[in-house]
Amino acid sequence: MIPRLRSSCVALAAAFTFTAALFAQPAAPAPNLGATAAKSPALAKKIVIIGGKKSHGPGEHDFPNGIPMIAAWLKAAPAFANGDVLSYTGGFPADLAVLDGASTLVLYFDGVQEVPAPLADPARIAKLNQLMAAGTGLVALHQASTLPAGNTTVPLVEWLGAKRNGMFDRTTEKVSLKVAASGHPVVAGVGPIEYTDEFYPTLVFHPERKVTPILRTEITPKFGDAKKQAANPPARGEHTVGWTFERANGGRAFGFTGVHYVKNLEEPNLRQLLVNAIAWTAKIEVPATGIAVPGPVVGVSQVNRHAENRVVQMPWGHLRWYTSAEMGNSRTMTTGVAVIKPGQSNPRHFHPNCDEILHVISGKISHTMNEVTVEMNAGDTVSIPQGVLHNAVNIGTADAVLAISFSSAYREAVGYDGK
Numbered sequence: 207m208i209p210r211l212r213s214s215c216v217a218l219a220a221a222f223t224f225t226a227a228l229f230a231q232p233a234a235p236a237p238n239l240g241a242t243a244a245k246s247p248a249l250a251k252k253i254v255i256i257g258g259k260k261s262h263g264p265g266e267h268d269f270p271n272g273i274p275m276i277a278a279w280l281k282a283a284p285a286f287a288n289g290d291v292l293s294y295t296g297g298f299p300a301d302l303a304v305l306d307g308a309s310t311l312v313l314y315f316d317g318v319q320e321v322p323a324p325l326a327d328p329a330r331i332a333k334l335n336q337l338m339a340a341g342t343g344l345v346a347l348h349q350a351s352t353l354p355a356g357n358t359t360v361p362l363v364e365w366l367g368a369k370r371n372g373m374f375d376r377t378t379e380k381v382s383l384k385v386a387a388s389g390h391p392v393v394a395g396v397g398p399i400e401y402t403d404e405f406y407p408t409l410v411f412h413p414e415r416k417v418t419p420i421l422r423t424e425i426t427p428k429f430g431d432a433k434k435q436a437a438n439p440p441a442r443g444e445h446t447v448g449w450t451f452e453r454a455n456g457g458r459a460f461g462f463t464g465v466h467y468v469k470n471l472e473e474p475n476l477r478q479l480l481v482n483a484i485a486w487t488a489k490i491e492v493p494a495t496g497i498a499v500p501g502p503v504v505g506v507s508q509v510n511r512h513a514e515n516r517v518v519q520m521p522w523g524h525l526r527w528y529t530s531a532e533m534g535n536s537r538t539m540t541t542g543v544a545v546i547k548p549g550q551s552n553p554r555h556f557h558p559n560c561d562e563i564l565h566v567i568s569g570k571i572s573h574t575m576n577e578v579t580v581e582m583n584a585g586d587t588v589s590i591p592q593g594v595l596h597n598a599v600n601i602g603t604a605d606a607v608l609a610i611s612f613s614s615a616y617r618e619a620v621g622y623d624g625k
Contacts, residue, residue, distance in 0.1 A: 251309035251488050252290040253280055258297050258315025258324055267349070268468035269314055270295050275471050276312065279481050281537035283499045285490050287616075297324060302333040309488035310343030310458075314465070317352030318373060325353065325360045338365045343487025344459040347480075351461050352406070366459045367417040367451025368409045375408035375427040378466070383447070386419040392450055392460060392483045393420060395496025397475045404466035407445040421448030421462070421479075448479070450486070458487040508535050515542075522550035523605070531615035540617040544598075546571065546606040551599035554622050560614035562590040564598075569606030572599045595622055 255276055257269035277293045280286040292304065297315065305311065311334075315324050325331070338344070346366050353360050355372025362369040383399040399421075407427040411417045426442040448462040460483040470476060481497045490497075516527040527542040529535050540560070546552060546569075554574070564573070565587045573582050575596045582588065590596050592613075600606040 251286075251490060252292070252307055253286065253310055253312065253484060253488060254292045254305055254308045255294065255312040256298055256315065257293075257295045258320050261316050261319045265468050266466060267316060267319075272314055272465070272468045272471055275468070276314070276480070276484075278537065279477060279499050280484065283481060283497055285485055285497050287537065298327075298330055302329060305333060305337060308337065308342050309490075310345060310484060311337070312345040312347070312484060313350035314347040315350050317349045317370070318354050319349070323354050323357075324350075325362065326357065328359075331360055334365065335361070338453065338457055339455065341453075341455050341457040343457060343484075343489070345480075345484055345487055346459075346461045348404075348463060348465045349406075351409070351463060363410060363412050364453070366461050367415070368411045368449060368461055370406045370408065370463070371410050375429065376404055376406050377425050377428045378402065378404040379425055381405070381423040381425060383421045383423050384444075386422045386446070387450075390418065390420060390450065391486045391492035393479065394482055394492050394494055396479045396482070399473065399475045399479070401470060401473055401476070402467075403464040403470055405445070405447045406463040407447075409446065409463070411449075412451065415451070415454065418450045419446040419448075420450055420460070422446050450483075458489065460484075460487055510535055520552070522552055523547045529615070530617065536615045538615050540612040540615055542610055543567070544608045544610050546598060546600040546608070548600050548603055548605070552597050554595055554597040555619050556593055556595050556622060557590075557612065557617065557619055558593060559616065559618045560612045561592050562596075562613075563611045564588050564590060565609040567607040567609055569600060569604055569608075570602035571606045571608070572601050573597075574599075 255273050257273040260270055261267050273293050273295045277291050280289075280291045297320075299305070313324075317323060317325065325334075344365055346362075349370075351362070351366060351368060352370040352373070353362055355374070357371075360369075380402040381400070385393045385396065387393065405423070405425055407425055422444050424442060424444050425447075427445075447464060449460070451459040451461070453459070462480070462483070465471065465476075471480075477499065478496050481499055482492050485492050485497045510528055510533070516530075516533055518525040518527070523545040525542055525544050527533060527540070529542075530540040531537055544552065566582050566584050568584050570584075571582050573580055573588060573596065575588070575590060575594050580588070581601070598606070598608065
């Protein structure tokens, strides 16, 4: 046979074998592959959370810690899990195209104390106009609803239903927030909220379209632009501190002037309110009891001690898990170590919902992926795409220790016997 033709035939045969293996129907799962008990939730929507530079003392305007907490809530909630939750702690992304396709934007930054004002940038105004015209939702927390005094370039009232004009009027008080629209999805499952926060009583609301007050409370506006006691402060009275707004094209918005202190995000009923609001603006159905947010939520850095690892014994060795949704310390990844005894192998399997990265810490293995087999030693790493059949055989004389990481906190493993 002509060499080139022989080569082509071999390649064709290999391709056929690979295709047959890839599309063959798997048998029942192997008895125990150490898969997590939690299943991947259904795909949700794209939420983009945008923070800004910290401008105050400890615990105040602490966007770098607040943004991860909000993102963690969403990643923990089945209504959002496995969707895109993008966090930009330090401000708007340089490439504004990242915002395209967002179901809702969550803004939590200094509206005017960060210079230049985050919303005053012409490119950002154009992009937000485009998104609002497409029906993208909007959530503005604390000073994100504030614009420089007299600003006419940012149509925030058209996007959000309200704005704060400059730094005039604020108050820090212990309050009891009253639900002003008891049947609204944003307050579903929300109980009494009594806490201390800074609020902005003076808001400019949309003159024509209906703004729905969601939260009201009795407060006394105390400070003017210079943060000094106003000479003639407005009388104490009920003010709207949280509201919803529906644009003519169906786009939804929610504003809340509280959350000056990052610790306020730990208040359970406030968390429920904000998660409901983000879901509602993204047009995710909010049940009568509110969006479920199971705990524990990983909103800050968390240490998992060796004694807290989850160890699963196997006939061929053991799995030691460090992080996963099941362990409650990650909503995005599963990580651990597989230890394979000399002469042993784990069953051939695949992961239907995630990629895997395998790194050999010590030992020597033969690793097979579909029809490709490679020898791997300490320091070697392999990327295993979602759905690829694979397994490892320890061909050394000592335990093979393999670091394993998965692109989902809900890792699934399915056994495959090739029949």
